[in-house]
Amino acid sequence: MQNNVLDTIESLREEMKNSLMKMITIPAIGPGNDGDGETKRADFLMELIEDFGFDSIERYDAEDERTSSGIRPNIIATKKGKTDRNVLVIAHMDIVPEGDLDLWDTDPYEPVFKDGKIYGRGAEDNGQEVIAALYAAKALTLSGITPLYTLKVILVSDEETGSKYGVKHILDKGLVSPDDIVVVPDHSQERGRKIEIAEKSGLWVKIVAHGKQGHGAAPGSAINANRMMAKYQNRVDELLHEMFDLENGLFSPPVSTFEPTKREKNVPNVNTIPGKEVQYFDCRVIPEIPLDEVKSVFEDTVETVTRETGGEIEIIYETDKEAPPGTPEDAEVVLRLRSAIHKVMGFQPGVCGIGGGTVAALFRRIGMPAAVWATSDCVPHQPNEYAVLDYMVNDCKVFATMVTED
Ligand SMILES: [Zn+2]
Structure with a gap:
């Protein structure tokens, strides 16, 4: 059963690569960074996942007059499990501007695939994880598996410019439950060997x-x-x-x-x-x-x-x-992540804290023990940013394992 979904993910490798590359051609820069927001990218994603087998795909858009669509989109795609417990995988659709174009070897919005890497703005941050999370659901559907836990992929706007129209909007609307298991794949330490549980x-x-x-x-x-x-x-x-x-x-x-x-x-x-x-x-x-x-x-x-x-x-x-208290090392999210990572990647990740800030802090602040984890070479916001196809496929397997394993 378990191997079945992992094999299915492996067979989706080429499709995942193509989906990420297509998404990169649609910039999603917030108005705070002089962009027109995430609407076009959200529309692309809505269409992409139509037949992924989600039980529901809902939009919780926040109003923002500064964009031509007047909104900042947020998507919650739910793949129901056998129990009421939810695993939330929260990734952001927005990207930061490309910066000095002279520093790029290729066009930041014309992605290039080379040596197993996909180059383009937002490829790593957070495109790789948007695609990985969505394809975990597709692979479960194709494998005919009803997961143990419900998988909610939450794709938000505005992470790079304060989260008011993104995660904060979702939290204000009461769309999460206190016992949800929250994974934020938006920072990587030692190529996935550390799970981030605290921030300064x-x-x-x-x-x-x-x-x-x-x-x-x-x-x-x-x-x-x-x-x-x-x-x-x-x-x-x-x-x-x-x-x-x-x-x-x-x-x-x-x-x-x-x-x-x-x-x-x-x-x-x-x-x-x-x-x-x-x-x-x-x-x-x-x-x-x-x-x-x-x-x-x-x-x-x-x-x-x-x-x-x-x-x-x-x-x-x-x-x-002020940093909220960190996530305990024995919180369910840490234990489930750790065991899924071990199963997929063959190593036991440690835990760590970081000096920066992620949206995990917003969950910790309301008493939800969120964990931050992803696999990357840590090139976010840089020229020649890239995602690694192997990492994307592996992270997808980890998310699928998290919701299927006992
Ligand atoms: Zn990010």
Whole structure:
């Protein structure tokens, strides 16, 4: 029975490749990235899966006037199982723009198949998994198998620009149950050898030092914003690393990271003392440390530095995302994934945490233990992005196994 569906998936290899390549020719860039949205791609997918044997295919579109269709499409395709439990496989239809075309060897929207790889924008992120999830259902149908669990393939919009019109819309409509098993195949660690169960909190801080501009030869009447910022940055950098050195072995690196990154342009000439300086910090904080504690270091340091230098310092939190508690290592989704991966790929995957963010956090936040897993070479958002046909076929087998195995 089991082998039957895996053989069927193997026989669909060429068709899966062609479907992914066709999908890549239909860009799906969100209006937040100056695109016209995902509607054309969603229509293509609706047509593709008409005869895949889904028991229902439903649309939950969110309104968005910025696109020519006026909507951001979301698709829930359900292949019923013998029990009420659902396995949700959530993949996103939207892609990021192609970026600098000079960096591409081929047209990002004219996919090319070479050495087992499909090149094109969105091939890996998240096209490979959109196709893998859908063909798991088709293979079950062709094999005449009613899975044990119900397979719900949820294809969303807007993952790359905030998820308001995608996963958040689906959650707001109450379309998931608390005991659903949630897999988000949208990040790969060590080519599928790790299942992601936790994410760091993200805090992006913009710091604006307001001093008083003056002549380089007459510092007495100025307040040098550059010096204010230098002091502030040094102090905050040292304090953060001193205070928050707690480690969590799930993550690599295991510690929180606090990096001064972007600095805005100040004065154009050497002999003017800048009156304003703008600096950013990118902080990725392990979930054990409350972001409020990190913020208070940024805020307290303002006092110390302005007391010494005069002037004012303003703090703006541009991104402020407290990570929800991670998914337990023995959660059902982790155990089922692990056993399916072992069966299909022959190895036991470990678990890990990441510094970035996926939509899994939205599920974890409402108490649903989501897991993130896929197989890829990790080339999302890059020029010459590609999917690997073998990975797509294997991931499809893993999804099918997850819903059929005891
Ligand atoms: Zn993605």
